[in-house]
Amino acid sequence: MRILIIEDDPAIAANLYDYLEAAGYVPEHTADGVTGLHRAVSAQWSAILLDVSLPGMDGFTVCRKLREEARKDTPVLMLTAKDTLDDKLAGFGHGADDYLVKPFSLKEVGARLAALIKRHQGQVVPGALRVGDISMDPRTLDVERAGKVIRLPRKCLHLLQLLMSAPGQVLRRAELETAVWGEPLPDSDTLRSHMHTLRRALTPDGAANPIETVHGIGYRINAISDAP
Structure with a gap:
């Protein structure tokens, strides 16, 4: 997922960039409002982190132009030192989806960003998930494989x-x-x-393992017919 960072403070921008890259995102950074708006409009982004006090064009204007002129609905999380209620209302009024005051925790940025992306993708209240003969209800976290209930610890769920x-x-x-x-x-x-x-719980009685390790990168789940 690609994230655009529009932030003129080099230290803050570097911290955000490193944190997001380590979290598996693909970040890009611009340091002024005019360039930031151009990149926001000319490419596809999962979300935008937008400072308010920017050279060239302030963040409020960037967000308004993104919404009203470019007609882009990319999720926007504003990051700013402006902390009054009027400032926050102005951010939302110009089209921001969320507003986080500096100084902020990188973990909170990550959590808010993930929530915005999920909401934008329609994953906040999704329907039942199915992969092969495995099903999961995201609302109740009930898991079944081939009709048999699977019990899992919270983090495994x-x-x-x-x-x-x-x-x-x-x-x-x-x-x-x-x-x-x-x-x-x-x-x-x-x-x-x-x-x-997780694998042990999903493979009772010698059932095929649906979770594949991609060495040096991560993991993926395959439909049972595709699993090794």
Whole structure:
């Protein structure tokens, strides 16, 4: 997923860039409003992180032009030192989807960004997920395989939901870790251990394993007919 960062403070921009890249996103940075608007309009983005106080064109104007002139509905999270209620209302009034005041936690940026992207993609209240003979109800987190109920720990349920939301696609380790634990983990054994627990639960009585390890990258779930 590609994220556009429009931020003129080089330290903040670098922190955001590094954090998002480690989380599995593909970030791009611009440092002024005019260039930022051009990039926002000329390419496809999963979301935009937008500062308000920018050289060339302020963030409010960038957001308004993005909505009214370019007719783009890309999710926009405003990041700014302006913290009054009027400032926040102005941000929403110009088309922002969310508003976060500086200084902020990178974890909160990641959580809000993920929520905006899910909402934009219509995944907030999704229907039942199905991959081969595995089904999951995201609202109740009930899991079945071939009609048999599967019991899973909470974090394994979250991992399974992420994998089943993108069947056949490789999800990077850092992306999974950030979604489940809030940040990439220094020790990959934690994710590996939870994946082992998930696989064991999904493969009773020697059933085929639907979760594939893509070595050096991450994991994906395949329909049972495609599983090795």
